[in-house]
Amino acid sequence: MARKKMVVVRGGRLVDIAKHAAPPADILIEGDTVKEIGRPGLAAPADAEVIDAKGMLMHPGLVNGHTHGHGVLAKGMGDKWTLELLLTAAPWIGGNRTAEDKYLSTFLGAAEMLLKGCTAAYDLTFEFPAPTPEGIAACGQAYADAGMRAVLAPMVADFSFFEVIPGLVDAMPAALRADTERYRLAPRQQTLSAIRKALKAWKFDQDLIKPAVAPTIPHHCSDPFLTGCFRLAREFGAPIQSHVQESKVQVVVGQKLWGLTQTGHLDKLGMLGPDFSVAHGVWLDRDDMRRLADHGSSVVHNPGSNMRLGNGIADTRGMLDLGVNLGVGTDGASCSDNQNMYEAMRLASFASKVRGPDTDRWLSTDEVLIAATEGSAKALGFGDKVGRIAPGYKADIVFLDLAAINWLPLNDATNQIVHTEDGTSVHSVMVGGRMVVRDRKLVGVDLASLVGKVEAARARLAKANAENKKMFERLEGVVNRFCPGLARTPYHIDHFAGGHHDHQH
Ligand SMILES: [Zn+2]
DSSP: OOOOEEEEEEEEEEOTTTTTTTTTTEEEEEEEEEEEEEEETOOTTOOEEEEEEETTTEEOOOEEEEEEEGGGGTTTSSOOOOOHHHHHHHHHHSSOOHHEEEEEEHHHHHHHHHHHHHEEEEEEEOOOSSSHHHHHHHHHHHHHHTTTTTEEEEEEEESSSHHHHTOOOOOOOOHHHHHHHTTTTOHHEEEHHHHHHHTTTTSOOOEEEEEEEEESSGSSOOOOHHHHHHHHHHTTTOOOEESSSSSSSHHHHHHEEEEEEEEHHHHHHHSTTTEEEEOTTHHHHHHHHHHHHTTEEHHHHHHHHHHTOOOOOOHHHHHHTTOOEEEOOOOOOOSSSSSHHHHHHHHHHHHHHHSSOOOOGGGOHHHEEEEHIIIHHHHHTTTTTTSSSSSTTTTTTEEEETTTTGGGGGSSSSHHHHHHSSSSSSSEEETTTTTEEEEETTTTGGGHHHHHHHHHHHEEEEEEETHHHHHHHHHHHHHHHHHHHHTSOOOOOOOOOOOHHHOEE
């Protein structure tokens, strides 16, 4: 058997997250895996390739626990949108996508994440009216071509937003009701069998690009659909992610439908487990958190998206105290507008602090950085091989330029990665032992050559979705009157004593 390629990284400093330190360290890499970490001058085979990391701070690749590759072509299209308005805008901002658009959107997202120090992502990708094996393969190819690790899940449901919000359609003039028909999704069986086909035909190396299943929002799915997704995930060893208790409208609807929280309902259906992750969880109560902790499930915190859509601020301290695995994500560019995990970490830290002056309830920078690496990796189902720079883990390493403005001076590596870094110091990025960003540029990708392609796609989609945009404008007013009204339904969250959560009552 041929010996695997050996690489030794010399002269850099390696963050020690817990100690807030950055001691000098050399790293020996065999194939795609870290073999040994040692003091400067670490012994390496004579034929090992040497990477010079002088003047660099190395940290584990950031892991984006929740995003949507399809959202990238829609960056910046909205401003004062609630989650419910964003769902109403979906046909306008995401409609009429060709397989090439799906590839391009996902590729741009991967490129942005890599350039900003993120080496793996959990991508929930949407196709209307049902997923297709070809569409999913196009998105997988985008990550493969960018050289990024990903968990890729068809984002699915069997009911549209308009079918599941009690009273919403009734509140509309008859003329508008016809519009809502155009949101109707494919029948349950068609969607489930498309997922099965995609999982069966998976052609990517699952260490790099792994499939998952994403029943998008629990009440957008019938019980047989949810359990159908669960059975498929089990059969193919795929993780599951869902948007759970993201907005107050969602918890109010859950109470109306089931007399339960979404988490309670999923638990009742037997869907919680170590392979299950919640995206958002802004409106989780202590009982929900306990259920998730008991099942070893994860919550991926997306503070940027939660703020932008007015959903509130998740109780991340409560989750950690109760033993829930916590990850961090950006959410899609259509609701957070960038794919910057440094910003997501900074907001995760600040959001925990804005809740009140009790510093015991705050997240520390080391907790945030661990959540954005190990925590997210666990949510992706990569917990045993991604998220740390340690022997046996994949060599996913970010190299920050210590001569960049963010690091003059370097006082505390952990605090500065979370609070100071904004992505502009990312010099190089390695995924699985392979350099994918070098000297601030993607390796083998000429972004300038994409400019014309992206503009052509944007212009064509704007034209193709002009009718959908008009439909959004017709529906916007009624959705934006009805849903905030529904959100005024009293709903008490049993949070921790001493906190300041008045905004959630
Ligand atoms: Zn999302």
